[in-house]
Amino acid sequence: MVETILVFPAGLPDAQRFRAQAQARGARVIGASSLGFDAAAADYEAWETLPYVHEDGFAQALGEAVRRCGVQAVFSPHEVVSGVLADVLETVAPGVRLIAPNPALATERDYEALTARAEDCESRWFALSDGQPPLTTIERAGLLRLLDTIPGMSDLDKAAALIGAMRHAPEGDVVEIGSWWGRSAALLVMLARRWDIGSVLCVDPWANSHLDQGVAVLDQASARISAEAAFRIFQINLAPLAGGRLNYLRAPSTEAAQAYRPGLTVRTDTFGTTAYEGRISLLHIDGNHAYENVAADAEAWVPRVKPGGWIVFDDYVWAFGDGPRRVGDAWLERLGDKVALAFVIGTALFVKLTP
Template identity: 50%
Template sequence: MPDASHNDAVLIFPAGMPRALEFLGQCRRQGRKALGASSLAYDPARQRYDRWLTLPYVTAADFDAALRRAVAEHGVTGIYTPHVVVWDYLNRRLADIAPGVALLNASPLDEELAAYRTALDAAPAFLSQPLPLASSLPAQPPQPEAEIAALLRHFAAIPGMCDLDKLKALYEIARRCPQGDVVEIGSWWGKSAFALLWLAQRYAIGKLLCVDPWENAQLLQHDADPLVDRLAADRLDADEALRIFQINLLPYSRNDCNYLRMGSLEAAAHYGRQPTVQTPGFGTTAYQGGIALLHIDGNHAYDSVKADIEAWSVHMADGGWIVVDDYRWPFGDGPRRAGDEFLQTHRATIRAAFVAGGALYLQRAAH
């Protein structure tokens, strides 16, 4: 008879694989009892588990009997396995070995490939629905389907609020962009920064400069719904965000990406004086001093957005694009007010203007 104190246990096998350890964390957060198991004589993951047992390899003749004993002795009601072969075997045999015990996860192979399959399925639609933009510059050719699938896959892996509608719009304006620097105000974890870097490389636009103070105090919107400020104060860590940004951008940098950890206005002054940036991770990056694509996604308070546009737009190249993010934003109207004012003031020099993915896109007329 199973020990009553061990009832309703989850068996994790093999217990040392990365997805197994992730599932162990889920069990602990949910208060579920977890039993780790391995076929190795020594498995370093053993110290991560409160309870542990050794099972034969799934190819061994006595595996079924050993698993049956483990289920009975430990009150196992479910099994989680991230191993493709073990999962396939249990999917076929578990009902006979231990009737009533559930296999808790779907095929690990399907789980591993799901994000890639999603990207491959989405790429044709991404390419088949181009935006009809009235641009000053002709559109460069679209990227091959495999390249778009790669963009979608890696974009999806980075946390952030930038959605596919906005990615699509950024892709379309990048195809109609002059040469020059690509500047982003407000990068945080680097989701849109990755997209901008990828696009700048594919369309030979120029180097990417990311500007963000990475300070929690700078996240406060002040005139926005207090829900945003409360989240910034309680849940977000600026130092962690910078480290995540570096993890996300460093693998793709070809000495064509860097960042300034400072406020937007201070960074604009630095850019105007000497457009060269040096950081330990990204090295030294020399910029042209003229901006082909400006993405404004810093503090969303009206005064901050207006100041960002004024400070950086003076460096715009002819035919360059200004993107004001969150022009449609449920927590405040700062980006919309500042964007509308800029459009009204500079209407004579704006060649194209549209809204997509919640952002405002403005193209300066090319001479």
């Protein structure tokens, strides 16, 4: 049975988000407003005009609308309206449920949970004594809230480790191989700006022809997604954050490496002009995970990492193969006594070079 939901007031941003999610689940969503004209009406399958909640006749009009439209549930993102609905709904429309009452309280609880996550994200285990002043809990919470708005695979453990690594990174460029929607790039640029480390360079071809990783189930999934859409999403996510400290090279990693040099300047329409030192403070390798591709990425970029810098092999622990692990292990052996510290957290291998 299709559920019918009344959203009131229906033009608020949270109301529109709820509408889109409910419609995606197959619900019939009816909008309502007290305005004489509300442009949001065009987004709903049906529309009701109700008195303001403080006006006489609101409760009666609400009950009539619920019965007329066959409403089973009501949602309001407005704290005042939600409170009135909680008071009158059972009387005027018995059995109709109020979705997510007390939205302000729910927001407060969300931020309490976010603060708890930020406290868990503090890298107390990072056994390095030097480095930049640590982020406050409020700063970490703000970063995590930002990451929550960007889709991607980076989890809390990896975020904590990247925060710790960037705090103990030398000045230089931050290079990411494989940025896709920009989740980890957002974290890196915010940290690079916070500690004035350097500029972030995102390297990704954003092309479906480069998504084949030699694993049938992954390649089938890749065939259903659009690299061009991912490139647009990346720009949308990073445009407000870059601040002149982030840009991209849309090219395979090995081609981009040929352009990377001291004094490099990259200009794009979205991010403007960004200058690079040409030596890497932190290298995040998260491109195509087929062994040959990871090996080529590392060969092209690891030698550019400065003494004291970091190399992060993402998905060192990978459910679909061992390409990143084989390459990471080979570079640990190859670097030998140049490795000051190496550890695996979550699914990533972090390697810090000696100063």
